[in-house]
Amino acid sequence: DEVEIEKEIKITIPPALQNWLIDDWDLVTRQKKILQLPARVTVDHIIASYVKEKVSVKGLSQSMEIAIVQITNRIRDCFNGLLGNMLLYKFERPQYAEVNV
Numbered sequence: 880d881e882v883e884i885e886k887e888i889k890i891t892i893p894p895a896l897q898n899w900l901i902d903d904w905d906l907v908t909r910q911k912k913i914l915q916l917p918a919r920v921t922v923d924h925i926i927a928s929y930v931k932e933k934v935s936v937k938g939l940s941q942s943m944e945i946a947i948v949q950i951t952n953r954i955r956d957c958f959n960g961l962l963g964n965m966l967l968y969k970f971e972r973p974q975y976a977e978v979n980v
Contacts, residue, residue: 907968916978922958926951 892900906912930951934944958966963975 904968907970911970913971913974916974922955926955 930947933939933947963972963979967975
C-alpha cells in the first residue's frame with residue numbers, strides 16, 4: 880500500500896501584497912473582470928528585470944550570480960507549471976486555455 884504524505888509550506892505574505900491579492904480576488908471573482916492577454920508585462924519580463932538588478936550589484940560573486948539565475952529560473956518554471964491549474968481563478972482559465980492552444 881502506498882501512503883501519500885502532504886507537506887505543508889508556510890509562506891509569509893507582506894501586507895502590501897496581501898492587499899493587492901484581495902483587490903485582485905475581488906476584481907476577478909466578484910466583478911468578473913479579466914485582464915487582456917497577452918499581458919503587457921510578462922512574468923518573464925519581471926524575472927529578467929529582477930535578475931538584471933540583482934546581478935548588477937558590485938562585488939557579487941560569480942557563484943551568487945549563478946544561484947540567482949538558477950533560482951529565478953526555477954520560480955518561473957514553477958509559475959508556468961502551476962498557472963493553468965492552480966494559480967488562476969476559474970473565470971480566467973478559459974481565456975488562458977485559448978491563448979495556450
